[in-house]
Amino acid sequence: EDQVTQSPEALRLQEGESSSLNCSYTVSGLRGLFWYRQDPGKGPEFLFTLYSAGEEKEKERLKATLTKKESFLHITAPKPEDSATYLCAVQAGPGGSYIPTFGRGTSLIVHP
């Protein structure tokens, strides 16, 4: 059974204080690992897809990396508007239905 564990559950940072969120996974053949941002009361917003170990993707202050067992979402010099819940999901492959397994998320609060 595919499993995704995100840590920490909650993280409080001061504005400008860089940190990382972790997503550990076990999957029978990784098709893709996905990061989403979710604001309170809204649907998840797609951020990144990573496919293979060593891959990195960046968007503004966010950088996602992938190893064979985990992914990190690095947040550099965060701002209060980066406050949100960040969700990680993995999709097994090859073949089969596109049904990802989601983690429970990390709630990030950035204080001004």
Add this chain to the structure above:
Amino acid sequence: DGGITQSPKYLFRKEGQNVTLSCEQNLNHDAMYWYRQDPGQGLRLIYYSQIVNDFQKGDIAEGYSVSREKKESFPLTVTSAQKNPTAFYLCASLQGDTQYFGPGTRLTVL
């Protein structure tokens, strides 16, 4: 604008009543999904549909029903058999290998 719409944003239901949540997309995506989100839990799959007139149960389908008569629409009915329906419901569709989500419907049972 292309996207996924869900309505209503908030929904209140009395115990014993069925209620239908709407999900529409104009992205021409084949696959659509319904998830339930509870505080502190990951997204749990209720139903999914890969093509018109076909759908499959997810992990927590009991007490729910769906239809897929049109490519654009994938409504979810929460029946009176669902014991704890108060939750945030999310609809998604698939582009390539990535799911894109609607804004969600918050259902509260009074």
